[in-house]
Amino acid sequence: xxxxxxxxxxxxxxxxxxxxxxxxxxxxxxxxxxxxxxxxxxxxxxxxxxxxxxxxxxxxxxxxxxxxxxxxxxxxxxxxxxxxxxxxxxxxxxxxxxxxxxxxxxxxxxxxxxxxxxxxxxxxxxxxxxxxxxxxxxxxxxxxxxxxxxxxxxxxxxxxxxxxxxxxxxxxxxxxxxxxxxxxxxxxxxxxxxxxxxxxxxxxxxxxxxxxxxxxxxxxxxxxxxxxxxxxxxxxxxxxxxxxxxxxxxx
Ligand code: ATP
Numbered sequence: 196x197x198x199x200x201x202x203x204x205x206x207x208x209x210x211x212x213x214x215x216x217x218x219x220x221x222x223x224x225x226x227x228x229x230x231x232x233x234x235x236x237x238x239x240x241x242x243x244x245x246x247x248x249x250x251x252x253x254x255x256x257x258x259x260x261x262x263x264x265x266x267x268x269x270x271x272x273x274x275x276x277x278x279x280x281x282x283x284x285x286x287x288x289x290x291x292x293x294x295x296x297x298x299x300x301x302x303x304x305x306x307x308x309x310x311x312x313x314x315x316x317x318x319x320x321x322x323x324x325x326x327x328x329x330x331x332x333x334x335x336x337x338x339x340x341x342x343x344x345x346x347x348x349x350x351x352x353x354x355x356x357x358x359x360x361x362x363x364x365x366x367x368x369x370x371x372x373x374x375x376x377x378x379x380x381x382x383x384x385x386x387x388x389x390x391x392x393x394x395x396x397x398x399x400x401x402x403x404x405x406x407x408x409x410x411x412x413x414x415x416x417x418x419x420x421x422x423x424x425x426x427x428x429x430x431x432x433x434x435x436x437x438x439x440x441x442x443x444x445x446x
Contacts, residue, residue: 206265207232207357207389208253213262215248222248223413226262228406230357233387235380237400239433240410241441246393249410250359253391254284266357280308284359285350287343287366293335297326297345300334301352308353320348324378339366347375351382358382360392364399376403397434407433409440416440 206229213226223245230236238246251257253264255275264271266278291300298317305313321327326344329337334345343366350358363379364372380403383390394400400407401421409416409424417424417440421433430436 206230207234207267208391209263209265210249210253211263211265213249213252213264214260215245215252215257216260221260221413223252223410226410226413226415228408228415228418230389230391230406232356232389233383234405235383235390235392235403236406236408237404238391238393238408238410239395239397239400239437243412244410245413246410247361248413250284250286250361250391250393254282254359255279280353281355282357282359283308283350283353283355284361285343285346285363286361287339287346289346290342291334291345291349293333295334296331297321297334297337297348298330300345301348304349304352310353316352317348320351324348324351325374340368340371343367344371344375354386355388356386357389357391360390360394362394362396363392364394364396372399379403397432397437401433409436411440411443416443 208230211227214224215222226249238249240246248257252259255271258272267281269278301317302313305316310316321330324344324347326348329341329345334342337345364375367375376399379390382388404421406418407421407424408418419427424433424436425431428436428439430439
């Protein structure tokens with residue numbers, strides 16, 4: 196392998212000076228970070244801080260106003276088709292077609308991603324995620340918690356090497372949420388997959404994230420490992436760091 200190839204593959208995701216403007220105001224500006232294989236990075240910020248906009252740009256759903264996004268060494272949007280099949284996402288704000296059963300929905304996504312042996316993959320994945328009994332239920336008739344586990348199955352169907360998660364445990368009961376977090380951490384470690392998550396759940400972030408990016412009004416306010424952030428800001432929990440950011444002076 197040559198040096199160019201290794202440099203290309205050393206980061207799963209690189210974001211450089213990323214910005215998005217809606218009309219006169221910037222939702223995200225000057226954002227730079229990178230995620231390596233097997234790493235879990237969390238985006239934290241108040242409502243409107245720019246988390247969803249950032250994730251949407253990384254997924255190629257929103258076009259950046261400035262900056263650069265590189266996925267597996269391929270630059271977006273120009274080379275998106277060379278990279279996006281290795282990515283997947285889950286968001287509580289995106290509903291799967293309600294009339295299709297869980298099995299039908301997951302088969303559609305398995306087809307879209309070109310997953311080998313799709314029938315077996317759907318069943319095996321649902322078994323792993325403990326939702327096998329939902330396979331033949333119409334997706335629209337599931338509870339919010341059941342839907343978010345199905346959304347997670349959809350997000351994992353292609354064994355993504357970058358998994359983007361917006362509020363991954365938002366509607367789950369505490370025990371299921373705990374189980375899902377553990378499962379995701381094991382997935383990241385065993386598959387050496389990168390996870391990028393946005394969450395308002397500080398304990399979730401403390402438990403899962405290797406790196407935390409604190410966004411304030413679209414700009415990076417601070418970054419670091421959870422314990423580094425606690426030490427730097429002299430706080431006992433990430434929630435206290437978050438509140439310090441929320442109350443900080445400045446733009
Ligand atoms: P939340 O925690 O509430 O989900 P967020 O951190 O995900 O917030 P974004 O949804 O990224 O925040 O929004 C960032 C800013 O961009 C907000 O001020 C929002 O109003 C604005 N914004 C987002 N999408 C659009 C859009 N399509 N058109 C105009 N403004 C938008």
